[in-house]
Amino acid sequence: MRQLGGMTTLPSAFTDWFASRGWQVHPHQKEMLTRAGEPALMLIAPTGGGKTLAGFLPTLAELAEAPREGLHTLYISPLKALASDIRRNLLVPISEMNLPIRVEDRTGDTSATRKKRQRVDPPHILLTTPESLALLTSYEDAPRMFAGLSRVIIDEIHALAESKRGDQLMLGLSRLEAMAPGLRRVGLSATVEDPPALAALMAHGGAPCPVLLADPGPDPDIAMLRTEAPPPWSGGGGRYAIGEILEEVKRHRTTLIFHNTRAQAEIFFHHLWLANTEDLPIGIHHGSLSREQRDAVEKAMTEGQLRAVVCTGSLDLGIDWGDVDLVIQVGAPKNVKRLIQRIGRANHRYNAPSKALLVPANRFEVVECVAALEAAKAHDLDGDPRGPGPLDVLCQHILIRACAGPFDERELFQEVCSVGAYAGLSRAAFDDCLDFCATGGYALRAYDRWQRLIKRPDGLWQLRDPRAAQRIRMNIGTIQDTDTLKVRLRGAGKPLGEVEESFAATLSAGDTFLIGGQIVRYEGLKEMTVEVSRSAAKKPRVAVFQGTKFSTSTQLSSRILGMFGQETWPALPDHTAAWLSLQREVSHLPSRDRVLVESFPHDGLAHTCFYGFAGRNAHQTLGLLLTRRMETAGLNPLGFVATDYATLIWGLDEVQDPAPLLQDKGLREGLDDWLKGNAVMKRTFRGSATIAGLIERNLPQARKSGRQATFSSDILYDTLRKYDPDHLLMRITETEAMRGLVDFGRIEEFLARTEGRIDHVRLERVSPLAAPMLLEVGKVPIVGEGRERLVAQEAAALMAEAGLDGL
Amino acid sequence: MTAHAFSLCDTALRALPSGALHIPGEEALCVSDLHLGKSDRIARRGGGLLPPYEARETLARLEADILATDARQVICLGDSFDDLAAQDSLGEAERLWLARLRSRLILPAYGTYTGGLSSTDPIFAELLKRPAIAVLTGTRAIPTPL
Numbered sequence: 001m002r003q004l005g006g007m008t009t010l011p012s013a014f015t016d017w018f019a020s021r022g023w024q025v026h027p028h029q030k031e032m033l034t035r036a037g038e039p040a041l042m043l044i045a046p047t048g049g050g051k052t053l054a055g056f057l058p059t060l061a062e063l064a065e066a067p068r069e070g071l072h073t074l075y076i077s078p079l080k081a082l083a084s085d086i087r088r089n090l091l092v093p094i095s096e097m098n099l100p101i102r103v104e105d106r107t108g109d110t111s112a113t114r115k116k117r118q119r120v121d122p123p124h125i126l127l128t129t130p131e132s133l134a135l136l137t138s139y140e141d142a143p144r145m146f147a148g149l150s151r152v153i154i155d156e157i158h159a160l161a162e163s164k165r166g167d168q169l170m171l172g173l174s175r176l177e178a179m180a181p182g183l184r185r186v187g188l189s190a191t192v193e194d195p196p197a198l199a200a201l202m203a204h205g206g207a208p209c210p211v212l213l214a215d216p217g218p219d220p221d222i223a224m225l226r227t228e229a230p231p232p233w234s235g236g237g238g239r240y241a242i243g244e245i246l247e248e249v250k251r252h253r254t255t256l257i258f259h260n261t262r263a264q265a266e267i268f269f270h271h272l273w274l275a276n277t278e279d280l281p282i283g284i285h286h287g288s289l290s291r292e293q294r295d296a297v298e299k300a301m302t303e304g305q306l307r308a309v310v311c312t313g314s315l316d317l318g319i320d321w322g323d324v325d326l327v328i329q330v331g332a333p334k335n336v337k338r339l340i341q342r343i344g345r346a347n348h349r350y351n352a353p354s355k356a357l358l359v360p361a362n363r364f365e366v367v368e369c370v371a372a373l374e375a376a377k378a379h380d381l382d383g384d385p386r387g388p389g390p391l392d393v394l395c396q397h398i399l400i401r402a403c404a405g406p407f408d409e410r411e412l413f414q415e416v417c418s419v420g421a422y423a424g425l426s427r428a429a430f431d432d433c434l435d436f437c438a439t440g441g442y443a444l445r446a447y448d449r450w451q452r453l454i455k456r457p458d459g460l461w462q463l464r465d466p467r468a469a470q471r472i473r474m475n476i477g478t479i480q481d482t483d484t485l486k487v488r489l490r491g492a493g494k495p496l497g498e499v500e501e502s503f504a505a506t507l508s509a510g511d512t513f514l515i516g517g518q519i520v521r522y523e524g525l526k527e528m529t530v531e532v533s534r535s536a537a538k539k540p541r542v543a544v545f546q547g548t549k550f551s552t553s554t555q556l557s558s559r560i561l562g563m564f565g566q567e568t569w570p571a572l573p574d575h576t577a578a579w580l581s582l583q584r585e586v587s588h589l590p591s592r593d594r595v596l597v598e599s600f601p602h603d604g605l606a607h608t609c610f611y612g613f614a615g616r617n618a619h620q621t622l623g624l625l626l627t628r629r630m631e632t633a634g635l636n637p638l639g640f641v642a643t644d645y646a647t648l649i650w651g652l653d654e655v656q657d658p659a660p661l662l663q664d665k666g667l668r669e670g671l672d673d674w675l676k677g678n679a680v681m682k683r684t685f686r687g688s689a690t691i692a693g694l695i696e697r698n699l700p701q702a703r704k705s706g707r708q709a710t711f712s713s714d715i716l717y718d719t720l721r722k723y724d725p726d727h728l729l730m731r732i733t734e735t736e737a738m739r740g741l742v743d744f745g746r747i748e749e750f751l752a753r754t755e756g757r758i759d760h761v762r763l764e765r766v767s768p769l770a771a772p773m774l775l776e777v778g779k780v781p782i783v784g785e786g787r788e789r790l791v792a793q794e795a796a797a798l799m800a801e802a803g804l805d806g807l
Numbered sequence: 808m809t810a811h812a813f814s815l816c817d818t819a820l821r822a823l824p825s826g827a828l829h830i831p832g833e834e835a836l837c838v839s840d841l842h843l844g845k846s847d848r849i850a851r852r853g854g855g856l857l858p859p860y861e862a863r864e865t866l867a868r869l870e871a872d873i874l875a876t877d878a879r880q881v882i883c884l885g886d887s888f889d890d891l892a893a894q895d896s897l898g899e900a901e902r903l904w905l906a907r908l909r910s911r912l913i914l915p916a917y918g919t920y921t922g923g924l925s926s927t928d929p930i931f932a933e934l935l936k937r938p939a940i941a942v943l944t945g946t947r948a949i950p951t952p953l
Contacts, residue, residue, distance in 0.1 A: 436856075439856065440850075440856030440857070440858070440859065442856075442858060442859060442860075444860070445859045445860070445898060446859075447847070447850050447856055447859065449851075450847065450850035450851045450856075451850075451856075452850070452853070452856055463853075464853075465852075465853040467853050468853030468854075471853055471854060693855055694855045694856065694857065695855060696854060696855055699854075716857060716858055719858045719860050719861065719864060720858050722860075722864070723858065723860040723863075723864070724858060724860070727858075
């Protein structure tokens with residue numbers, strides 16, 4: 001039964017309660033009440049705008065007016081912590097107005113007894129996460145629990161939509177719709193670039209999902225932090241600005257200091273602490289810290305005991321932190337949308353501008369920060385269009401559906417197609433996934449007797465062995481660990497350090513890279529450890545890049561290229577404007593529709609720099625492809641470094657003509673060769689195979705450790721590659737890798753945008769724009785002061801060579 | 808083949824990169840824990856349906872080692888099959904392949920908590936060349952015809 005017509009007015013108990021607190025109902029909160037009957041509705045509101053209450057008001061009003069039993073509203077948030085936070089906040093109006101409403105949360109932390117009771121006697125409002133919801137729908141009694149469900153509220157839907165968790169959630173909604181037809185969907189989102197696209201993901205069966213835009217409030221007050229010393233030529237971390245940042249912390253009540261990586265946050269925190277002579281209470285918060293450490297910081301923060309928190313994306317989502325009045329972003333924001341969302345964390349009071357300062361970590365980031373500031377002022381947000389719904393998540397969904405009892409494949413197919421991201425799913429693709437779940441989907445041999453799902457004589461599918469349900473339930477979820485890997489000399493004990501798994505995944509045997517101040521040769525990935533041997537090479541082939549796994553967005557890169565086209569740069573600090581002028585004088589500045597390639601000798605080697613502005617992942621891939629092509633062409637490349645803007649390659653012989661190297665077809669062929677044996681694929685495969693239910697992370701009784709999982713998934717990949725290269729999971733893996741770590745799409749975008757218009761500039765010495773990249777090559781964790789001085793000397797000499805010593 | 812030659816108790820041995828042990832003086836090849844039929848056992852117990860190609864991959868590697876070393880006998884230590892039911896999982900091609908491989912000696916697991924083998928299992932008829940014997944273990948080793 002469809003519930004029609006929301007309330008146009010708030011029950012008097014509510015208006016009294018608002019008045020007693022001296023609060024006013026925001027216009028968008030009223031509007032949410034008025035339109036409570038809409039089958040789907042998305043609210044976009046700034047942080048602090050009472051967004052969550054706006055989502056809950058219709059539920060509270062409906063239950064106050066017409067008390068009833070059973071589950072009325074399901075609230076889903078990406079964070080467990082958010083669920084319990086919201087529960088506390090909701091209990092205030094409920095107890096003060098004495099409403100007959102029971103609110104409970106249900107996450108991985110909820111006790112088994114309580115969970116069991118919730119299924120028998122659900123509360124009116126249940127607060128949960130996408131994974132816990134998926135688990136709930138897998139029980140045979142799910143239809144009974146959800147039968148009376150009237151509303152679903154999805155909080156922070158913009159964050160969920162960026163990952164497979166969002167896809168899983170939307171598939172879960174289609175199950176809920178089947179059990180409670182006509183349920184109303186409400187999405188709550190921060191500012192996004194394309195609200196209708198986000199809304200379309202949430203709507204049921206292509207039905208419209210109107211977007212309600214709350215007053216965004218005043219524009220944020222964003223600026224670049226002025227520092228006495230100019231930013232360094234390369235590197236990250238923002239240590240040069242610690243003095244000024246500390247001054248800002250003193251000047252504000254509570255400051256959040258965002259970094260792009262955990263490592264940078266750690267290093268920065270260490271130095272900030274050394275400079276913190278007044279002993280201001282400052283904490284650190286990031287995903288690698290233990291749960292207890294994070295809890296302690298979160299608690300101190302909510303209690304207003306901290307003056308600043310150094311943090312990473314782990315603080316991006318909306319727990320109410322109280323009185324944050326300044327956000328500092330250290331390092332280029334890479335993405336304007338994320339910047340805006342982060343800035344929204346400052347000043348949770350409605351209608352007060354958020355205040356933020358950007359601290360570029362190096363000279364190039366000055367340009368990127370200014371471009372981001374301009375984009376933010378112009379409300380020009382970025383984001384890549386989402387691809388179709390991923391098939392590994394669909395496979396898991398089919399298995400979850402099977403746990404709940406026998407199902408009809410046609411009904412399930414229709415249900416899946418009612419989900420925005422899967423609207424275009426072909427029946428053949430669905431059948432592939434079903435076949436994979438049932439038989440493994442192997443070309444050469446099937447599990448005739450031990451199928452996971454079997455088709456009964458009545459045409460319904462069911463689990464062959466009902467005990468399989470437990471194993472499937474234990475492995476629900478799509479969150480992948482993105483951890484660092486230890487680097488160890490083969491056969492030796494002590495680890496040399498850690499690299500991000502995403503970096504390790506791009507290496508092939510024989511590649512050399514820098515770690516802990518020494519050059520090592522990549523031998524292989526073994527049981528979650530990167531095995532290396534000592535290398536006599538003078539320079540590493542692949543420089544470890546210090547940075548984020550995020551690439552600078554296409555839109556922001558395009559803005560930077562646009563800025564390069566300006567006659568003068570009044571918005572840039574003098575030192576940066578002079579740097580660009582010098583580059584224009586001795587070479588060219590890159591532009592949107594031409595490729596700039598510079599060749600110059602340096603340190604006895606031929607260097608060539610390709611400015612693609614295609615983002616870090618794409619430039620890393622480009623480096624691997626170009627060096628292999630140069631190898632074939634007899635140019636003896638020795639190594640390369642990739643940044644968000646360019647790939648710099650050095651070798652024994654000069655590149656005379658870069659055009660053939662950049663031919664699309666050849667690059668693609670190279671990609672194929674390189675890709676198949678590369679660990680990028682194995683890593684991507686592991687993720688998809690785990691989600692699709694081929695590899696089980698958790699087993700009943702014995703828990704399989706992570707290292708065993710990696711070990712065996714690599715063997716599975718190699719086996720499939722040899723015996724069944726067209727297997728569904730191999731196809732999924734390729735699609736994912738091309739979009740993700742390989743990012744070939746952006747190489748193609750860059751080649752298409754420039755259409756072979758290449759400006760090859762041959763120089764006597766390093767160009768001003770390329771000089772900082774040479775410093776990236778030597779990027780190492782500094783050991784001791786002496787080394788630091790040596791590096792400083794090398795940097796000074798290099799800058800003088802590029803004519804940059806005065807800037 | 809890049810093998811590591813060493814000597815143990817005065818017997819010359821070669822550790823092959825594949826994980827097999829070559830005993831040149833005996834013209835023997837020794838391998839351990841083939842675990843044939845592992846994917847089948849996992850599937851049977853309701854786990855993931857792993858690529859069911861491990862038996863042919865294992866046998867292909869074993870055959871390559873046999874050819875490379877010209878071994879006349881193969882000694883399979885430990886768990887040749889993942890469990891007793893795993894024999895049924897072998898496809899026709901794998902069965903024939905196994906039968907083609909040479910004389911072999913199959914040892915039961917030695918560890919205190921590890922299970923033994925049933926010598927009456929029909930798989931042995933396929934695995935072993937005639938005449939074959941089973942050695943019953945216990946207080947004495949008693950050879951019996953199989």
